[in-house]
Amino acid sequence: MALIPPYTPPDFSAEPLASAPVITTEKAPADGVAPDEFHATSNHPEYVHVAPGTWVLLRKNRMDTVIRMDGETPEAVEARRLKKGDWVVVGRGEEGEKGVYIHTDGFEQKEGPSKKFAFMTRGSRETPFSRSYDHLYDILRHEKKEGFITWVLGPAVAFDKDSRDAMAGIIREGYCHALMAGNALATHDMEAGVYGTGLGQDIYTRELKPLGHYHHLDLLNKVRRTGSIPAALEGLGITDGIMHACETCGVPYVLAGSIRDDGPLPEVETHTGRAQDRMRVFAAQATCVITLATQLHTIAFGNMTPSYRVLDDGTVRPVFFYVVDISEFSADKLANRGSAQSTAILTNVQDFMINLANNLIP
Known part of the structure; x- marks a missing residue:
């Protein structure tokens, strides 16, 4: 294929x-x-x-x-x-x-004769994903130079040290052209940069720190005092992580707020209409989208993203859309909301990110 x-x-x-x-x-x-x-x-x-x-x-x-x-x-x-x-x-x-x-079948390709009866025809946690990973690695290598890769991240990516490092490395290596997330992803990524914790738990040892439940609130307060994420990264001495990688590499990001946000960070767009408008700018450019463990943001960005792009020369090509989640329900939810072109990889995001880093980062 x-x-x-x-x-x-x-x-x-x-x-x-x-x-x-x-x-x-x-x-x-x-x-x-x-x-x-x-x-x-x-x-x-x-x-x-x-x-x-x-x-x-x-x-x-x-x-x-x-x-x-x-x-x-x-x-x-x-x-x-x-x-x-x-x-x-x-x-x-x-x-x-x-x-x-x-026109729904413009990209269809035959993969051999169809079967009247077969097992394992629907994706589940038992599905083998080796080919999906290999295809994704190839897609990302291609899109790094020829396309526009947009990531949609939930906070779980920042709750694990290796996952956080892997995502930052993916950004630095040029495999991320835009990032969509909520207040929590940026907050807990920067919490890890200052305190080494996510919601008060050490992101490597899983040790619960004394009064650690204050860490993200203190972080939010410090960032709001400085006035912006870039100022806080410098002022708080944060030299690693996802937001630091975005800022140092010039990768644009949109942080869309929700009604349950603490803070929020100064860059969080709390007006839903304006958040939609900002996200749609990148949905219109995307040729590959990867969403990680964030059901509502996945559905939101999936509904904004067409299944195809028309390039400047008039060529029509598909938009690849990957949903990475440990829950089959979350992966199915997007397809049930109309984005049937999405490909699910059912695993936890820490393992997914480390797999990508091991195969894409020298």
Whole structure:
């Protein structure tokens, strides 16, 4: 199987697409409001029949948006971004019958004859993942130079010394072009940099430190006093870890807040709409996404990320999406929310990160 599988577009000369109607549009009745019967997008390649015989592929598609037309140029936008009078595609069809065609098998490759009966057809904790790892190593080596690798991290990555070191090494080696996380990941990573603990537990020996439950709160207070993560890294003498690697390597990050956050850190975006907007900038660039032990952030970023990218030269390629979690439920949850293209690796994130570091870092 090719590392980057080729894309086969639809045959618009064949029926039913050959005789499909062009789209119908209606004006948005008010700011942030779509017309009735608006078409809602998927994360698959979607073609819009803008004029007889002219089908246009949405370049930056994503799930649950509407299609706004600028002349004959379609654009996927959130309904909240609409302005009164914007022309919006209406009609709820996916096979061209309303002028929109969702193409789901453009990247399909045959891997031999299908079986009428077989065991081990669904991923589980018993699934062998050796091939998944090997393929991921190859993908990351390719995407380091040719693509855009986005990581979505839960705090568990920073709770183990070797895992934290491995992720920092992955960033320094150029295998991370953007990082998405919450307040907890950055807080506990910097807690480890100052106190050597995560939630008061030594990240190597697992020893519970006296009054260790104050450590992350003290860390938050210190960072908020300095005013920013970069200032705190310097002022507190933090010279290792994930946030230090991001800052020293110029890797952008988005920290999206939640209602349960302590602090939070100064860089945490507590407005959900603005956090969405900032994350979508990187979802639109991503060619490979790796999410680690963070169910809500995984689903959020997965829903923002299309299954394909249209490159500057017009080439259409897949977006690789990996969900790494020890829970089968968490891995299945993303697929059940529409991101069926995701690949699950069921393991704890510490082992996963160390495997990657051992194979990718010289």
